[in-house]
Amino acid sequence: MSLSIHPAAADGPLTEVTASESALRRFLHGLPGVDQVGAEARAADLATRSIKTDAKRWAIDMAIRMTDLTTLEGQDTPGKVRALSTKAVQPDPSDPTVPSVAAVCVYPDLVEVAVEAVRGSGVQVAAVATAFPSGRSFMDVKLLDTRRAVEAGATEVDMVIDRGAFLAGHYGKVLDEIQQIKAACGDAHLKVILETGELVTLDNARRASWLALAGGADFIKTSTGKVTPASTTAVTLVMLEAVRDFFFATGQRRGVKSAGGIRSAKEAIRYLVLVNETAGPDWLTPDLFRLGASSLLNDLLMQRHKQATGRYWSTDYLTLD
Amino acid sequence: MTDTPVRNTRVPDMATPLWEYAPAPESRDIVTIDSSYGLFIGGEWVEPSDGTMFKTVNPATEEVLAEVAQAGRADVDRAVGAARKAFGRWAKLPGAERGKYLYRIARIIQERARELAVLESIDNGKPIKETRDIDLPLVAAHFFYYAGWADKLAWAGLGPDPRPLGVAGQIIPWNFPLLMLAWKVAPALACGNTVVLKPAETTPLTALLFAEICRQADLPPGVVNIVTGAGETGRHLVEHDGVDKIAFTGSTEVGKQIQRTVAGTGKRVTLELGGKAANVIFDDAPIDQAVEGIVNGIFFNQGHVCCAGSRLLVQESVHDAVIDKLKRRLGTLRLGDPLDKNTDIGAINSSVQLDRITELVSAGEQEGAQRWQPECDLPERGYWFPPTVFTGVAQSHRIAREEIFGPVVSVLTFRTPAEAIEKANNTPYGLSAGVWTEKGSRILWMAQRLRAGVVWANTFNKFDPASPFGGYKESGFGREGGRHGLGAYLAGGVH
């Protein structure tokens, strides 16, 4: 993608593209293809970066600051959410230099609990809305889901796209939903979950990325975490390319969130390398990159202790929430 | 939070590092380099007959690594004699037994892979990332692949009575020292030949360590002999009457000399020579992967690759988009200490090669092409050249015709597939080519018309022991790798 292929409208991002169903289709199918083998090879190559000492310390703290600490289980309770939120604000009670995470991510009905628990900390509360994770419900239900979450204090909304509509080629329907949810979000930031594991191909991931960006997504997010595969480095690479190219086309910087299956500090650092060398260093901020995870945080803390003390650490010295 | 004002959207500034990767040097301790090396002849280390030695240096630091024996005519004669003496028994050894020696070698290479990777990086200047992840795995795989052929030659489809040729004289270049050794030695031995190998003058050390590996494998003395030296040593080998076969990888100029030298002698020859590959990018290419392919095509191994994609042919309608992306990507390449695990571009192998690159690059500028290089700090010591892109290149420019063998890509444009083919084939070389398009039928149309021995479609610079490699036209003749690679070392059939 570049200016010379898809000139962006001057008065707003891609308004020409979203003007009609056929224009949208032409645009999305006019995007350059993604060669899966090549994309995976590039992601694998970047995974060989060796991040040591100061660079590693910086990366661990950045990864903590980028984490959306997540609990999205049927068995979630206010108690669980309060515990998680407390950890989000102060991940390591033994070390006040550990930064807070970016956000806690919960179901809409638990937003209030989380908001109360993180109040005044700067930690954001994200709600998964729109009939998460499948998105299979009525539009008015999805809108209500979103509005109620925002009213409850969510400052970020993680919506899911209608994968069925996307795979059936009804891009206008997907776009319309995103635009409506965006409007319902008000000031809350919208993360659009593509659920790339269900879109299957990287070509689809690229098209869905642009579709979501055209619809007003502040972030594009890989996965719900409920589908395998969830985030992969290859799909994140493709999505980072999309936000990078979107920036060159529109001048606007949008974010990427990789979610699901990222459990170790080593993996998290690989994602940071991807960000650094794909979208660029400007994206190395929680404003533009997030890691959606639950168990990752403790591994980051373990590695942080290792870096600080030279000893391999034990979870006995961390909180299990 | 997201609507940051627009900066310059053409070629963005990637040079504001928030996050500088700390040095991540691979340990050198794994390697022991002797102060001086003799010649490996008949399974023994021997001194050169006239005592002449030369130095091999680390091109990244100009540090002298070791003194190495310069084999003269008498030494080459001795090595050929040892190979001849070993030939009879080696050729008569059942193929299955020969194969087991090669399997042993493959295993020892795997066991000592890191040591070899570090040594290769030090002697050659190439990044440890490449020696570790590309050269060494391919070296081991090559021995493993040909080991399995040793007892199956009758099934190779190369004639009913495949027989070894005898003594093979093998001369290899400095760009992939150990990998080129593997490409030469593995098939030769599998087919029952014995070898006298001459590594390149500037990169002898891994071949000398390979000699130790042959000893660890208990390879019979004389089956592999290694004579170090410069062009003169190679000349003695080519001229030697006791040599039945010459296999050479290197420049087209020297290849022609070799072909002239062996004229009328009956010696069999295979030549793997220079190239000036076209890497053709169509407007419907997977652009991001194509950019990676361009980078891998010309900046892999500092562009010291005979099959490098040194002529970038971009369809005019996507020229600006591709070049913008390419430049942005080049801004992320990390040039420096070859032993740093994050280094993408290492050192130029020698001052001689650096001079040649520098000369051709200034010729490119004088002829009117536009030179572009990313911001790039070059180390003070050692031989270095930054990644370089020439745009506005005409077919008639020297940088579009001559092999630069460095990190320099010349960008040309085309409008139609027919024009792409005409320009791609408009060279005396014919080693490799690349095609990037999402349209399958166009790939096959292009692949059929490109006069090149290897065509990479939607990929570039991929190698595998099962995949034949070699050129058309002045890029040489014969194939290395795969079933076809056996033909270079067998008599009595199709080759």
Next chain:
Amino acid sequence: MARVDVRKTYKLYIGGKFPRSESGRSYEIRAADGGFVANAARASRKDARDAVVAARKAFAGWSSATAYNRGQILYRIAEMIEGRRDQFVAEVAAAEGLSTRKAAAVVEAAVDRWVWYAGWTDKFAQVFGASNPVAGPYFNFSVPEPTGVVAAFAPQSSSLLGFVSVVAPILTSGNTVVVVASEQRPLPVISLTEALATSDVPAGVVNVLTGHVDELAPHLAGHMDVNAVDLTGLAERDTVELEQRAAENVKRVVRPPSREPDWNATPDPTRIMAFTETKTVWHPMGL
């Protein structure tokens, strides 16, 4: 009163036409018994140059013709010779000093040789190509392709069967060829060119020069637009200088045998493969 027969003028065969030598020269051809037979055109280096130009021009079409099509055309040549069997038998008998019976056997073998190679056109790539199991998500295949323009020297003794045995395998894979016919026994081959011209062989695919081998060979061996040189017909000659000239553009060289082989021996596909290049194509396999 006996009728005065109409004799044939023996000319060159270049680009599908039958020109005299541009040099205006000819040389005497004598039968095996020493009697005068005809004057053959004595080709010059400029004729050789023109022949290479014609061969290069014909290469794109011939090499990209379907293998089936090439096979049918080579088979058609066999049909044409068979149809003019008596003429070839007489010419071979005269040229090589053979009895009619032996000459007939030679002509039959020559016909059969075309048929043998006609059958190879759509098979050699299957036999000598490969699908290569590389260690990665790539489809990788190798195919033999024609080298390009080949300069060949036909055997000196076996005027027809030797010629066919050298030229047919070169054509099989799609090369085009400039052949210097047997210096002393060129006439059966001149007649063969007439069969070629009526066998749907495209103009320029086969070009035949008659004349002095020593005069033509250096120009062909050194020609920068010739990709390969077949010295088979130069048995018992010193070809060192020719091989050295061939190195100037890294030609593929088929060296001469120490003596002319028995062309009745069963052929093998070695000669086809000697004038091919193996091309290997990689493509990723992904979604």
